[in-house]
Amino acid sequence: MPNPALTEAVYYILLSLMQPMHGYGIMQNVEALSGGRVRLAAGTLYGALSTLLERGWITALPGPKDNRKKEYQITPAGRDAVEGELLRLRELLDNGTKIMEENR
Amino acid sequence: MRTTIKKVFWAWEFEKEEVWLNEMAAKGLCLVSVGFCRYEFEDCQPGEYGIRIELLEHKPNHPESVKYLEFLEGTGAEQVGSWMKWVYFRKKKADGAFELFSDNPTRIKHLSRVMHLLLVLGLLNLLVGAYNLVLCFAWDSALSAIGTVNIILGIFAMVGYAKLRKKRSRLKEEQQLFE
Numbered sequence: 178m179p180n181p182a183l184t185e186a187v188y189y190i191l192l193s194l195m196q197p198m199h200g201y202g203i204m205q206n207v208e209a210l211s212g213g214r215v216r217l218a219a220g221t222l223y224g225a226l227s228t229l230l231e232r233g234w235i236t237a238l239p240g241p242k243d244n245r246k247k248e249y250q251i252t253p254a255g256r257d258a259v260e261g262e263l264l265r266l267r268e269l270l271d272n273g274t275k276i277m278e279e280n281r
Numbered sequence: 282m283r284t285t286i287k288k289v290f291w292a293w294e295f296e297k298e299e300v301w302l303n304e305m306a307a308k309g310l311c312l313v314s315v316g317f318c319r320y321e322f323e324d325c326q327p328g329e330y331g332i333r334i335e336l337l338e339h340k341p342n343h344p345e346s347v348k349y350l351e352f353l354e355g356t357g358a359e360q361v362g363s364w365m366k367w368v369y370f371r372k373k374k375a376d377g378a379f380e381l382f383s384d385n386p387t388r389i390k391h392l393s394r395v396m397h398l399l400l401v402l403g404l405l406n407l408l409v410g411a412y413n414l415v416l417c418f419a420w421d422s423a424l425s426a427i428g429t430v431n432i433i434l435g436i437f438a439m440v441g442y443a444k445l446r447k448k449r450s451r452l453k454e455e456q457q458l459f460e
Contacts, residue, residue, distance in 0.1 A: 185460055186384060201356045208377075218383035219356040220335065220391075223349055244348050245355030 183262045186217055186225055191259050194235050194251040200226070203249075234258055284310060284322045292399055293441030295334050295367075302332040306371070315362035315369050330371040331379030333358070336394050337366045353381075366398075385456045392449045396442055403438030406431045 183191070189207040198206065203226075204217050217225075226249060229235040234255035238248040251259075290298040302312055302320070311325035312332055339346045341363045350360055350368070358370045358379065372379040382388045410431025417424035 184384070199355060200352055204356060216378070216380070216383055218380040218387075219353050219358055220381035221383045221387040222356075223352050224387055224390075244351035247352075247355075 182265060183258065184225075185215060186221065187229065188259070188262055189215055190217075190222070190225055190229065191234065191251055191255050194249055194255070197238055197248045197250045199246055199248050229255070282324050283313075286320050286322065287318055288320060289318050291437065291441055292336075292395060292402075293445050295336070295395065299332060299334050302334075302369070306330045306332055312361050312369055312371060315364050315367075317364060321362075328374060331374050332361075333370045333372075333379055333381045335368050335370070335381055335391065336398065337368055338394065340366055341368055384460070385452045389449055389452050389456075392445055392452070396445045396449070399438045399442040399445070403435050403442060406435030406438060408435075410435055 186207075189210060190203055192210065193203045193206040200219065200222060204219070204222060207215050207217050226235070230237060230249075232254070233252055235249045236252050238250055240246075240248060288301075290301075305312070305320075305322060306325070307328050309324055309327040309329075310322035311330050312320060313323045314321040337343075337346050337349070341347075341350065341360075353370065354360070357376045358372045358381075360368055361371050362369045370379075370381070382391060410428045410433075413424045413428030413431060417428055
């Protein structure tokens with residue numbers, strides 16, 4: 178069964194983590210990527226990162242044990258999840274565009 | 282200069298408490314320490330900081346909490362004080378709007394945590410209150426005063442619980458339409 182829809186936050190976190198990044202870096206990157214539309218709050222981000230770590234979609238990089246500077250990166254399983262999401266988004270967009278065009 | 286203000290906020294009023302603390306910060310009084318119904322402020326630039334409150338899952342010195350608090354610190358949210366499992370944060374407004382939660386699932390999770398606390402405190406007070414009232418007839422009439430206080434506190438906590446529950450349902454309803 179294909180993965181269910183990713184949340185916007187998870188989608189952008191995974192995209193950010195194609196490069197190693199720490200928490201604050203992710204917050205800034207997501208805000209920049211979405212043109213200021215998506216603003217991740219630190220508490221929400223922490224929960225999402227914990228769940229993604231448990232799922233094995235991201236990994237914490239070895240390095241400073243300091244949680245303030247801990248860096249994360251996407252795993253192959255995480256990349257698969259993004260690829261699956263891209264297919265799903267494409268389907269949504271194609272269907273939406275087609276049906277709305279026909280009914281304009 | 283330090284300013285100490287005594288003020289009572291019930292647990293279900295934590296958002297009201299946040300609003301008040303942010304109003305103080307906007308006036309140039311920044312929270313630096315908290316205690317039981319006691320707030321200490323220091324002078325700062327008006328509007329320099331935003332304030333947020335969170336009820337943690339564990340005590341602030343628990344390893345899980347320490348990990349979380351360090352992570353928050355890395356994002357610019359500085360812990361200014363705590364009381365029991367309640368933690369108070371401030372963050373420079375220049376670093377952007379300060380929120381702890383940016384989606385409904387995490388807001389709902391936090392509300393549920395506060396509701397759970399109220400339910401436990403409420404039921405405990407009602408139970409102890411009822412017990413004291415029963416005992417006061419059988420044994421010592423002084424217990425009737427304590428029992429009545431327990432019952433009143435218990436009712437307060439349950440009313441607070443109901444208020445937050447209503448708020449939580451609204452968030453859950455929203456979630457059916459929006460992420």
